[in-house]
Amino acid sequence: MMDILNDRLERLKAGFAGLINDLNSQDVNRDTIDKLKDIWKKTRELYKGDTSDSLAGNEIKELKERTARAERAYNETRETLNELLSAQKLAAAFRATYDAASLCGLFIDTITPMIPIEEIGIYQVENAHFKKLYPAETSQKFEELVNLNWDEGLIHWVLNEARPIIVNAPDQPVIEAEKGCLIIPLIIAGESFGFILALVDRPPKDFKDTDFEIIFFLASQTALALEIARLLQSLTETRDFLASILENAHDLIIVCSGEGEIIFINRAIENYGYEQEQLLGQPVINLIADEETAEDLLNPPEKVKHKNIDLKGGGKEIFHTSATISRLEKPEGGIVGTLAVLKDISKQKRLESQLIEVERRAAIAQTVITINHEINNPLAIVMGHLYLVKNRAVEAGLDDIVEKLEAMDKNCRRIKKIAHKLQNLTKSDTTDYLEGIKMLDIKSGDKSIEIL
Amino acid sequence: MDKSKLKDITRNFRDLPTLPGIALQISDMMNNPNVSASDLAKLISADQSLTMRILKVANSAYYGFPRKIGTITLAVVVLGFDALKSLTLSMTILDHLKKWGGADGFDFNEFWRHSIYTAIIARFLSRQTGYKVAGEAFVTGLIHDVGKLVISQKFPEQFAEILETASGNGRKVYEIENEILGADHAELGSWLVDNWNLPGYMSEAVAYHHHPEKAAIEIKLSALVNTANRFALDFGAEKWAETYKDDFNPYAWNVLKMRNSTNGGPDEKYYRSMIEHELEKADSFVQVLNTEGEAVR
Ligand SMILES: [Fe+2]
Ligand SMILES: [Fe+2]
DSSP: OHHHHHHHHHHHHHHHHHHHHHHHTTOOOHHHHHHHHHHHHHHHHHHTTOOSSSHHHHHHHHHHHHHHHHHHHHHHHHHHHHHHHHHHHHHHHHHHOOOHHHHHHHHHHHHTTTSOEEEEEEEEEETTEEEEEEOSOOOHHHHHHHHHHHHHTHHHHHHHHTSOEEEEOTTSOSSSOSOEEEEEEEEETTEEEEEEEEEESSOGGGOBHHHHHHHHHHHHHHHHHHHHHHHHHHHHHHHHHHHHHHHHOSSEEEEEETTSBEEEEOGGGGGGTOOHHHHTTSBGGGGBSOGGGHHHHHSOSSOEEEEEEEEEOTTSOEEEEEEEEEEEEOTTSSEEEEEEEEEEOHHHHHHHHHHHHHHHHHHHHHHHHHHIIIIIHHHHHHHHHHHHHHHHHHHHTOHHHHHHHHHHHHHHHHHHHHHHHHHTOOSOOEEEEETTEEEEOGGGTTSOOOOO | OOHHHHHHHHHHHTTSOOOOHHHHHHHHHTTOTTOBHHHHHHHHHTSHHHHHHHHHHHTSTTTOOSSOOOSHHHHHHHHOHHHHHHHHHHHHHHHHHHHHOOOTTOOHHHHHHHHHHHHHHHHHHHHHTTOSOHHHHHHHHHHTTHHHHHHHHHOHHHHHHHHHHHHHSOOOHHHHHHHHHSSOHHHHHHHHHHHTTOOHHHHHHHHTSSOGGGOSSOHHHHHHHHHHHHHHTTSSOTTTSOSSOOOOOHHHHHHTTOOBOTTSSBOHHHHHHHHHHHHHHTHHHHHIIIIIHHHHO
């Protein structure tokens, strides 16, 4: 008895192996599965439920498991194939565009051959409000339909359930409705962010399980593409915004690689007499006037702030800058480059020296006033008396005294001349008096002065 | 129990009433995605009482649909094919099992509560863990302990013995069943499910609901039912509780990729609070499922 059973089992197994082969060669169809089930049933009848732990019992168990596995695989493959076929076109088209309107249009083009659509709209939900993404124009009647479903809470229900539904269109009879209203949620990572609503020219009762699966699958693809498009757009906007900030910043911004080459430099470099392009890829050290400060730029110890760095301008002039330098570090440590923000302080330096000059001139002006007041006035008195004394001496014929008085008068006039020259001083130029000590150069003091 | 007795069990099995035709048709439909809403509606509408109860469930707070669902077709396209198929199958199986009743000492109400809780939790967990067909989980959860009904019905003496043995010590009931009967309620249940010609995944998940690590194909479904069963024991049904509460099966927990707490083990608390809420929500649903069938009949 056992031999016969085993023989028949062997034959069944051989048939089974052939079917498994079919499965592997992907010629799977409903037939194959039915044959598998048939074999499993025959096998079971053969043993009449005698599944005690004999060898045969185990064989049956294995057969049963393999049949079930094959059936599942078949169902999954068929489902996947169906979905893939209709989605293939959509997916390929999605790759070509990131424009939300085109994506919505593509979805509608794909779904129209499957379901007769009278009118459709794609909506985004944000802060408990909905906003139409597509198309630009919808009929008044359709807008009313969307509002009705929104107000009734039907759309919220669909968003919560995360599953498409179809209900009778509002003007249809309850039992034999000819038209339906299809509501499909748009879901990303388990979160609904919008919905598609369509007025369809097909009775709700004719919808199949597969219809919903394909619709939902296509809608999910669309949701994904829309989300990617949205992310991409906001990413581009953010990038452009940041780039324009960097590019148009008043301060000079330089990013160097770890090897000290310039990998980014903003337009502020034009104020230093260079073109952006001519510096990209060049060693940053070429820009630096004082080599001692180069180390800070190439390998700053940590964040360097308000460091004075002198740059060589394009026209060989020197620019004084105040720099803030940061290390750009790898997450695992080590430097990948440096970021330097440099503020041109040449003008500031110039202003500083101008200020000092102004202060000096003010001091000189005060000196001049003092001289006018404290020297000229007594000098005029001295010179007046000198004139009288000299006249007396001439009358008395004291020639040697007259000679001395004339020398005194001459020197008094010299003092007066110097005072006059000081009054006309414009610059605080100096000449050397003694080593280390400067004196005002009053020889050039013949220009007009506006200090007072 | 020796092998001859095991055969007795198997033979006796055949005396158990078979499922009504509608259950078998629904069961066939479960694997056929080309069923239209009107096909499914036609099948359900043939049974008046079933139709009324399904509409009642569909309009219950559990589903929270904002409009009145007046036709089965609308129920199908609104609640989903998967939910409606599993709901219909569940109701016919429930009606069928109710007719059996149970032996003395078998608390039928507790059995119901435990079965329905397990079904609802399995459905909830299937959504949480991304198991594609929530309806499969629901029905399988509902019938997972059907083997106990078989034992109480067909082997009342052994059933009493099992109860007595189990009440004294804290041993696992399915071990005692194995000692006394030679098979446990999980195995017996899977034979019955097979016999009813229900989909194969159900019988395997029923067979391994206490040992999901032994499942060969329906690993995820077995793990789902195992975990749902364990959660269900925490919510009422103390008398039904399989006397000895296992820890959560770490294998099942991992298969389902469920959340772990910060100190390693399963994060039961996280799920338990949500399940509590889910069971509250399902209360209206349970009432219809539980009592209406008898009232209408
Ligand atoms: Fe159990
Ligand atoms: Fe259980």
